[in-house]
Amino acid sequence: MASGLKALWALSMVLLVSNWQHWTCGKATPQVPCYFVFGDSLFDNGNNNYLSTPVKVNYLPYGIDFPTGASGRCSNGLNIADTIAEQLGFDSFITDFGVGGCTNFLDGVNYGSSGAGILDETGSLSGELFTMNIQLYNHKITVSRIGKQLGSDEVAKKYLNQCIYVTDMGHNDYLNNYFLDTYNSSQLYTPEKYAQLLIETYKTQLEDLYSTGARKIAVFGLVRVGCMPSNTLQHPNELDDNSCAYKLNEDIQIFNTKLQTLIKELDGKYEDAAFTYINSYEIDSDKTNEAFKFTRESCCNVMASGGVPCKSLTIPCANRSEYVYWDGAHFTEAKAWNFGKRAYKRQSSRDAYPYDISELVQLKLHDNDGDIVNHAQL
Ligand SMILES: *[C@@H]1O[C@H](CO)[C@@H](O)[C@H](O)[C@H]1NC(C)=O
Ligand SMILES: *[C@@H]1O[C@H](CO)[C@@H](O)[C@H](O)[C@H]1NC(C)=O
Secondary structure: OHHHHHHHHHHHHHHHHHOHHHHHOOOOOOOOOOEEEEEOOOOOOOHHHHOOOOOOOOOOOOOOOOOOOOOOOOOOOOOHHHHHHHHHOOOOOOEEOOOOOOOOHHHOEEOOOOOOOOOOOOOHHHOOOOOHHHHHHHHHHHHHHHHHHHOOHHHHHHHHHOOEEEEEOOHHHHHHHHOOOOOOHHHHOOHHHHHHHHHHHHHHHHHHHHHOOOOEEEEEOOOOHHHOHHHHHHOOOOEOOOOOEHHHHHHHHHHHHHHHHHHHHHHHHOOOOEEEEEOHHHHOOHHHHOOOOEEEEEOOOEOOOOOOOEOOOOOOOOOHHHEEEOOOOOEOHHHHHHHHHHHHOOOOOOOEEOOOHHHHHHOOOOOOOOOOOOOOOO
């Protein structure tokens, strides 16, 4: 009797999961049941607020255009991860993981943490943070909760298979490690060897993510860190024709090139999964940024010349839509939208490959029970 009831209950959970669209009565229906976000300060939606670190932005003018004010996002409003959530059809913000108390984890969780990187050492000198390894650990906590909520790990896996995963990692392995004298990585590794170390570590982490049930994974490359106002001001004698610090851009391009190869390899290796590369470097090009009036200036008043964070309670630029950069390193909401739209629906084949996120949503991948196999037919 008890086991019969249990089986019935499991069956009804399966029906519920396959009909997840009906859960959301009255709300907009997202295109996928859940959306998970791994990343650094480009994606952090408030996780660092919970940590003991000076690297947090829970004060105005951050959030000046956000419905609830300063949320911990490094932006005047939304960040790139938020714009993708909105395009996926989620009508509320994806919850941060924080210290693990989040209740709304079935929609997905944002694990992003400012300062974090692929390597555990990255950012370690600036305070607590959720490195990529910790973000993956936190995700396993979420996965186990989803298993409990849906009745079994198997049902949870089917559910998790349908979701979108985005990851944006590597900026801080340069900005908050390799490019700083306080870390020894630049003495230990050539740019080439260092990029290789990052890629090998990231590969293990992406395969770990796959093992938790992730099947639709968009991996963001690195933006033009040499064009960030903080870096152009700190490297005035190393600027190229576009007024960007070319050495920094050269180093991170080594990583980007290797990352593209890795994504292609993983996409080929796992037939039941799709990995795609979002070409952040291209989407952050000057050609794209021509839509903005100010491409090399921060909208807010930063703490020191060449610094990153905005000074607390200062008045930022009046029209945030005219600026690419909100502070010394992070995008305005306007640029985040411009970016997120191209990651979601590419404007050219160079923006995202083999899939953009809208195509990733539509892909029919076969699961272990056999069914559909039409991966790579788009
Ligand atoms: C480099 O720094 C790391 C910690 O950041 C330390 O574990 C390692 O021993 C150092 N290596 C050398 C060769 O100094
Ligand atoms: C702000 O800038 C945008 C983009 O240049 C422009 O379309 C808009 O009209 C400006 N808004 C105001 C209030 O000036």
